[in-house]
Amino acid sequence: MTSVAAEMAKAAPWNDPHARPYVELVRVSKFFGDFKAVDDVSLKIYRGEIFCLLGASGCGKTTLLRMLGGFESPSSGRIYIDGEDMSGVPPYERPVNMMFQSYALFPHMTVEQNVAFGLKQDRVPKAAIRERVAAMLDLVKLGEYAKRKPSQLSGGQRQRVALARSLVKRPKLLLLDEPLGALDKKLREHTQFELIGLQHQLGVTFLVVTHDQEEAMTLASRIAVMDHGEIAQAGTPTEIYEFPSSRFVADFVGSVNIFEGKLVEDEPEYVRIASEEFGGTIYVSHGISAAPEATVWAAVRPEKILMSTTPPQGADNVARGAVQDIAYLGDLSIYLVKLATGKVVRITRPNTTRHAEAIGWDQEVYLSWDPSSPVVVTR
Amino acid sequence: MKRLRARFSGRGLVVALPYLWLLLFFVAPFVIVLKISFSEVDLAIPPYKPLFSWYAEHALAIRLNFNNYAFLFTDKLYADAFLNSVKVALVSTILCLLIGYPMAYGMARARPRTRNVLLLLVVLPFWTSQLLRVYAWIGLLKANGVVNNVLIRLGVIHNPLALLYTPFAMYVGIVYSYLPFVILPLYANIEKMDWQLIEAAEDLGCRPWQAFYKITLPLSRNGILAGSMLVFIPAVCEFVIPTLLGGPNSLMIGRILWDEFFSNRAWPVASAVAILMLLLLVPFMMWYQSIQARETAGPSG
Numbered sequence: 095m096t097s098v099a100a101e102m103a104k105a106a107p108w109n110d111p112h113a114r115p116y117v118e119l120v121r122v123s124k125f126f127g128d129f130k131a132v133d134d135v136s137l138k139i140y141r142g143e144i145f146c147l148l149g150a151s152g153c154g155k156t157t158l159l160r161m162l163g164g165f166e167s168p169s170s171g172r173i174y175i176d177g178e179d180m181s182g183v184p185p186y187e188r189p190v191n192m193m194f195q196s197y198a199l200f201p202h203m204t205v206e207q208n209v210a211f212g213l214k215q216d217r218v219p220k221a222a223i224r225e226r227v228a229a230m231l232d233l234v235k236l237g238e239y240a241k242r243k244p245s246q247l248s249g250g251q252r253q254r255v256a257l258a259r260s261l262v263k264r265p266k267l268l269l270l271d272e273p274l275g276a277l278d279k280k281l282r283e284h285t286q287f288e289l290i291g292l293q294h295q296l297g298v299t300f301l302v303v304t305h306d307q308e309e310a311m312t313l314a315s316r317i318a319v320m321d322h323g324e325i326a327q328a329g330t331p332t333e334i335y336e337f338p339s340s341r342f343v344a345d346f347v348g349s350v351n352i353f354e355g356k357l358v359e360d361e362p363e364y365v366r367i368a369s370e371e372f373g374g375t376i377y378v379s380h381g382i383s384a385a386p387e388a389t390v391w392a393a394v395r396p397e398k399i400l401m402s403t404t405p406p407q408g409a410d411n412v413a414r415g416a417v418q419d420i421a422y423l424g425d426l427s428i429y430l431v432k433l434a435t436g437k438v439v440r441i442t443r444p445n446t447t448r449h450a451e452a453i454g455w456d457q458e459v460y461l462s463w464d465p466s467s468p469v470v471v472t473r
Numbered sequence: 474m475k476r477l478r479a480r481f482s483g484r485g486l487v488v489a490l491p492y493l494w495l496l497l498f499f500v501a502p503f504v505i506v507l508k509i510s511f512s513e514v515d516l517a518i519p520p521y522k523p524l525f526s527w528y529a530e531h532a533l534a535i536r537l538n539f540n541n542y543a544f545l546f547t548d549k550l551y552a553d554a555f556l557n558s559v560k561v562a563l564v565s566t567i568l569c570l571l572i573g574y575p576m577a578y579g580m581a582r583a584r585p586r587t588r589n590v591l592l593l594l595v596v597l598p599f600w601t602s603q604l605l606r607v608y609a610w611i612g613l614l615k616a617n618g619v620v621n622n623v624l625i626r627l628g629v630i631h632n633p634l635a636l637l638y639t640p641f642a643m644y645v646g647i648v649y650s651y652l653p654f655v656i657l658p659l660y661a662n663i664e665k666m667d668w669q670l671i672e673a674a675e676d677l678g679c680r681p682w683q684a685f686y687k688i689t690l691p692l693s694r695n696g697i698l699a700g701s702m703l704v705f706i707p708a709v710c711e712f713v714i715p716t717l718l719g720g721p722n723s724l725m726i727g728r729i730l731w732d733e734f735f736s737n738r739a740w741p742v743a744s745a746v747a748i749l750m751l752l753l754l755v756p757f758m759m760w761y762q763s764i765q766a767r768e769t770a771g772p773s774g
Contacts, residue, residue, distance in 0.1 A: 165672055185675040198673035202691050211687075212677035263677065 107140040108316065114177075116141040116299055117162070117267055122171030124157050124323075131157040133323035134171075139267075144293055144300040146310040148347070149320035155303045158320075159269050162301065163192045176266050186215075191265040195272040197256035199244040205231070205255050206240040212263045230262045233292065250281050257289075261296060270302045274309060286312045307347045311335070319343050335395075340473050344393040351399070351439050353392045360386050365470065366410070367392055373435040377410035379465035384472050391471050396442040398467040401429065401453065406462040413461045415439065417453060431459060503751075510744035511537045520738045541745035551729065551746065555753070558726040561715070562708035565647040569704045570697065572648065573655035577696070578689075580656070581663040592660070595653050607646055607717050614642050614718070638720025646714040651707070655700035662696025663689070695765075702761050706754055726750055 107113035115138035124132040132154040139145045147155040160166045162173060164185035173180040175189060191212070199208050209230055213223045231237045234254040244252055253276065260268055273289065274282045290313060293300050304310050310317050311331045318328040319342075326346075327339045338344035341352055355369030355376060367376040367390060376392045384390055406412055415431040418438060422445075429441040439461060453459060512521040513536075528534035545551045580591045598606060613619045614636040621633040636642055666689065674684035712727030719725075726746065733743035 163672075163676060165675075184680075185672070186678050186680055190676075192673070192676045194669050194673055196667065196669055198667065198669040200670060200673070200688060211674070215678035215683070259677070 108138065113140060115139060115174075116143075116176055117301070118174040119158075120172045120174070122158070122161065122168045122173060124154070124161060124166060125169045130323050132161070132168075135323075135325055136171075137318060137325065137328065139299065139301065141299055142297055143315045144290070144302060144313050146302045146304060146314035146317045147320055148304055148307060148310040148317050150305060150346075153320040154323035155320050156271060157323075159192075159271055159301065159303045162267065163190055163269050164188045189266040190269060191260040191263055191267075192269040193256050193260040193271065193273055195275055197244075197252050197276075199252060199255055199259070201244055204241050204243055205236060205247070208244065208255055209259045209262050212259065216263070226262055230258045233295070234258045249276055250285065253277060253285065257292070261292070261298065264296070265298060267299050267301060270300060272304055273302060275304075275306075282309070283312075289313065311347075317347075319346055321346075336469070338393065338469060338471065340471050341391055341393065344469065344471065349396055349440055350393045351396065353394070353437070355390060355392060357382075357384055357386055357388050357390050360384070364465070367470070371435055371437045373413055373433055373437075375410055376468060377465050378468050378470055382470045382472070384470075388472065392468040393471060394463055394468045396428070396440045399439065399441045399461055399463050401431070401441050401443065402460050402462070403453065403457070405460050408462075411463050411465060411468075413439075415459060415461060417455055417457045417459060420453075420455065429453070431461060433461075506744045506747055509740050510541055510748050511539070512741050513538050513540075514739055514741055519740065521740050538741070541741045542749070544742060545745055545749065550724075551726075554724045554726045554729045555749075557724050558709050559753075561643070561647070561723075561725060562705045562711075565644060565651065565708045566701050566704045568644065568648045569652055569655040570701065573652055573659060573700065574693075574697075576652075577656045577659035578663055580660050581666075595656050595660075598653065603650060604713065606650065607714055610642070610646050610649070610718060611637060614645070637718065640719065640723065643715050643719035643723050646718040647708055647711060650714060651704040654703035658699040658703065659693060659696040662693045662699075666692055698761060698764060702757070705757065709754065710750065 117137075117139040119135055119137040122132060122135045123130065135154075135158065147158060149155045157166060161168050162175075162180075164180070164183060164187075167182070180188060200211065203211065206227055210223050210227045213226060218226070228237070228240075231240055234257060236251060236254055236258065239247060239251060244255065247255065253273070257273070260270075274285055277285060286309060289300075300313075302310070302313055304313075314331055316328060316330055317334050319326045319334060321342055327334060327343045329337070334343065334347050338347065338350075344350045344352065353367075353369045353372040353376060355367035355372065357365060358368045358375070359366035360382075362381045364380065365378050365382055367378065369376055369392065372392075378392065382390070400406070413433050415433040417429055418432045419430040421428040424445070426442050426444045429443065431439045431441060433439060441461070508524055509521055512524050514520060515522045522536070524535060524537070526534050526536070576595075580588055580595075583591060611618075615621075616633040616635070616637070618637070620636060621630075624630045625633065670688050670692070671681075671684045674688045675681065679687060710727045710730075711725065712731055715723040715725045715728055716731075730743055730746050730750075733739045733746060
């Protein structure tokens with residue numbers, strides 16, 4: 095099964111300046127009293143995307159979602175869905191449906207009645223309602239639970255009822271507020287792929303709000319990382335992970351080692367950073383745009399750091415340290431190595447063999463990485 | 474010793490206590506009233522003839538007098554009073570719901586701090602005696618009372634309206650007195666509701682009033698039922714308010730009961746009235762109980 099995200103990544107409408115966005119936010123802000131929940135956000139979402147808003151709680155992602163749903167109105171800025179201005183359009187007239195974090199299933203109705211609710215509201219003929227509800231329940235594999243009340247279902251089943259109820263009206267845009275937040279880890283993983291499959295089948299554009307970076311990486315065609323009401327960076331999962339634009343994004347998505355330093359050599363093809371924290375110079379094989387002598391940060395992902403007991407070749411990007419701690423996670427191990435400068439570096443290594451590791455506690459090791467691995471950020 | 478302790482365990486005692494209470498203060502008086510309702514009037518103290526009497530030396534005679542009940546069915550007064558009581562109680566319940574529901578809803582949607590103040594204001598009238606509050610209404614509604622004076626001063630009317638001693642005054646009194654009994658259970662019920670359900674309904678295409686009708690109203694059914702019972706049952710037997718505010722034409726069963734007992738000293742007839750009134754209310758109680766039981770037994774909320 096090829097996911098929509100993969101297809102979207104190939105098509106990449108966001109790189110095409112002529113592509114028409116399906117959902118567009120233009121300089122949207124929202125204040126609650128003095129508090130700026132959403133601060134001047136502009137976004138373009140294209141048809142068929144699974145777009146994730148990723149951020150810690152209180153970063154404004156849910157407020158943004160609620161503005162798209164029509165439950166909050168922007169203090170300034172405009173929202174367009176399929177070219178139509180949504181200002182002043184109430185929730186019940188928007189071509190948008192929402193899957194609530196609490197699911198918000200109607201407790202006095204059966205599963206079937208819950209799913210049929212929106213269609214009845216639209217005065218769809220009875221026979222058509224029956225057909226569409228049955229088809230939707232089959233799609234989420236709840237056909238045999240049609241007559242049950244929500245309180246008689248498990249958490250995972252309720253989640254699927256909520257999904258079915260919000261999808262049955264075939265909205266132009268489906269808003270999902272932490273759709274998998276209430277499920278346990280195993281079920282969550284399974285449901286993520288189900289969600290992708292469903293989206294592929296129905297072709298509905300998804301906007302997902304989540305605080306779980308793993309969830310965002312799995313689901314999304316693109317991710318917008320939010321911080322204090324602003325969008326820190328928007329891009330494909332690979333862009334966000336491999337080319338973070340700031341320390342915040344690098345740190346928020348995955349784990350990272352960040353070394354502060356001064357730009358000493360600034361060439362178009364490479365830069366050299368003198369870092370006290372690292373205890374040497376960091377050589378990066380790509381140019382950056384920053385003033386000479388500027389303070390910059392080199393961010394290196396834990397899995398991109400090589401660890402050896404013998405000194406590697408070359409003088410750049412090499413540091414010595416002692417293993418301070420090892421966390422064995424089964425598939426991989428996390429090593430915390432304390433450098434001579436006092437900086438603790440995090441390294442992950444896959445456990446490719448079943449035998450005990452050659453590197454143990456307190457062992458002196460050399461750390462090094464490929465000159466293409468670090469990302470240099472200026473903020 | 475061990476068995477004894479098991480039998481009089483704390484749990485058994487706790488369960489027994491309410492039963493003992495009901496036996497002492499409900500079943501026993503009920504049996505006494507039932508007994509009186511089958512006896513004959515007598516000029517004595519108490520004013521009825523005993524049911525049981527020794528006949529000859531070893532035979533016990535029981536004289537059951539059904540005339541009291543028969544009398545209730547022959548005189549149209551009683552049937553009318555009965556129907557009127559039910560009608561007044563029903564209308565009062567509906568009025569209380571119509572006024573109380575928006576109030577409870579508003580309270581439940583208010584901010585927590587405002588909510589506590591509103592709650593206090595609803596309960597506040599209970600701090601004075603009901604009798605005093607009903608008397609206050611006489612002052613408001615009488616010919617030269619506050620309401621008439623204000624209306625005349627404003628030039629709306631020229632002669633005072635006959636407000637007091639009318640059905641209108643009686644309804645005002647009953648609705649006013651019983652309103653908190655509707656507001657409190659409704660508030661408790663609506664306050665627990667998940668407001669996101671309303672948003673979900675609107676998201677699925679409901680206008681606000683449709684969301685109210687399809688979601689809020691059905692979900693507050695238990696509060697509506699509880700509130701209705703708390704108004705209807707005491708309102709059927711209401712005596713003070715119709716007497717003080719309703720004037721001589723407000724024929725209610727509570728009033729009849731009072732007259733039979735204290736004016737006519739016809740204890741047996743009064744008892745029969747009381748028994749029939751109870752029988753009238755039992756179906757309502759059972760219906761309510763069965764709904765409550767179904768709600769709590771089934772996992773469906």
